[in-house]
Amino acid sequence: MKLSLRGEYALRALVVLGLNYGEEVLPIQVISERQNIPKRFLEQILNDLKTLGIVESKRGVSGGYRLRLPPEEVTLAAVIRHLEGPLAPVGCVSEKFYTPCTCPDESKCGIRSIMKEVREAIVKILEQVTVAQLCDRVKHLQGTNQAVSDYII
Amino acid sequence: MKLSLRGEYALRALVVLGLNYGEEVLPIQVISERQNIPKRFLEQILNDLKTLGIVESKRGVSGGYRLRLPPEEVTLAAVIRHLEGPLAPVGCVSEKFYTPCTCPDESKCGIRSIMKEVREAIVKILEQVTVAQLCDRVKHLQGTNQAVSDYII
DNA sequence: ACTTAACTTGATAAACTCTATCGAGTTTTG
DNA sequence: CAAAACTCGATAGAGTTTATCAAGTTAAGT
Numbered sequence: 001m002k003l004s005l006r007g008e009y010a011l012r013a014l015v016v017l018g019l020n021y022g023e024e025v026l027p028i029q030v031i032s033e034r035q036n037i038p039k040r041f042l043e044q045i046l047n048d049l050k051t052l053g054i055v056e057s058k059r060g061v062s063g064g065y066r067l068r069l070p071p072e073e074v075t076l077a078a079v080i081r082h083l084e085g086p087l088a089p090v091g092c093v094s095e096k097f098y099t100p101c102t103c104p105d106e107s108k109c110g111i112r113s114i115m116k117e118v119r120e121a122i123v124k125i126l127e128q129v130t131v132a133q134l135c136d137r138v139k140h141l142q143g144t145n146q147a148v149s150d151y152i153i
Numbered sequence: 154m155k156l157s158l159r160g161e162y163a164l165r166a167l168v169v170l171g172l173n174y175g176e177e178v179l180p181i182q183v184i185s186e187r188q189n190i191p192k193r194f195l196e197q198i199l200n201d202l203k204t205l206g207i208v209e210s211k212r213g214v215s216g217g218y219r220l221r222l223p224p225e226e227v228t229l230a231a232v233i234r235h236l237e238g239p240l241a242p243v244g245c246v247s248e249k250f251y252t253p254c255t256c257p258d259e260s261k262c263g264i265r266s267i268m269k270e271v272r273e274a275i276v277k278i279l280e281q282v283t284v285a286q287l288c289d290r291v292k293h294l295q296g297t298n299q300a301v302s303d304y305i306i
Numbered sequence: 307a308c309t310t311a312a313c314t315t316g317a318t319a320a321a322c323t324c325t326a327t328c329g330a331g332t333t334t335t336g
Numbered sequence: 337c338a339a340a341a342c343t344c345g346a347t348a349g350a351g352t353t354t355a356t357c358a359a360g361t362t363a364a365g366t
Binding site for chain 2: 001002003008011012015034035036037076089090101102103104107108109110111113114115117118121122124125126129134135136137138141142
């Protein structure tokens with residue numbers, strides 16, 4: 001599982017939306033500036049997340065985007081799978097995007113058996129972590145640093 | 154960590170060489186046929202593994218390749234890192250191939266903190282599994298299937 | 307109604323990576 | 337000295353990634 005910029009931007013945008021959950025809609029402009037993401041590209045990505053049903057938008061003057069689901073219900077696995085495809089390191093061990101490989105016999109392939117373990121390890125984390133938890137981490141990390149700054153002053 | 158064909162071929166070739174460890178050198182032709190790998194491409198890959206010091210070659214009429222190190226000493230992590238680059242899902246959590254990301258503050262980035270965990274999970278497996286273990290799995294898988302076939306007959 | 311900020315959709319283009327293939331050369335064995 | 341095999345560097349075609357643009361649609365506020 002290699003996360004491209006596209007996927008990374010998506011997660012970063014979702015954190016912003018997650019932290020804003022329950023409030024009014026956020027314009028793309030704001031998300032873009034807050035996370036340093038090219039606006040046009042972000043537009044495309046948010047659109048994609050809308051198709052997936054994670055995000056919803058409001059048009060017009062004070063329009064923008066917001067989460068459609070509670071942050072607790074959005075797993076990183078779902079987002080990444082939709083945007084990037086398989087989480088597995090090779091196609092022949094993917095559950096959702098299986099593709100056969102060219103080895104003589106998959107059932108006797110030692111590499112496949114190891115890669116299955118790698119896949120499990122990755123999936124176990126990403127299927128369990130939600131946007132809500134991401135937001136919590138951010139809050140915690142910010143809190144920590146804030147405190148440190150306070151001490152320094 | 155996404156394994157490209159290049160990396161997959163490398164591992165498959167190493168299994169063949171591992172199973173042959175202690176014996177004479179194996180010609181590319183044989184490895185290529187046994188694992189269904191385009192010969193010219195394999196050539197390039199084995200060369201690369203030679204540079205890394207994992208494999209050695211013998212030229213001439215009855216030449217070929219063999220492992221230079223005992224299979225127990227070759228970890229998948231080393232091979233993949235050399236051929237494919239970072240194991241980490243994003244550059245900003247890679248130990249060996251760190252690259253900064255564009256987020257406003259890495260130290261407060263929730264995604265980074267999750268991706269670190271993913272990286273750890275991957276590395277833990279791949280740094281610990283060796284070519285020798287891959288070969289053992291293959292032997293075991295073949296043995297199992299053999300037995301099953303016997304029962305069927 | 308009309309202006310304006312913002313979303314929507316689809317096209318496209320530059321850069322890069324991946325997968326392979328080729329050719330010409332060098333080495334070694336028998 | 338011929339044959340088999342490795343060596344090295346170039347390169348090409350396909351596909352992916354990362355954007356950017358233009359033209360259109362929507363809806364809020366006046």
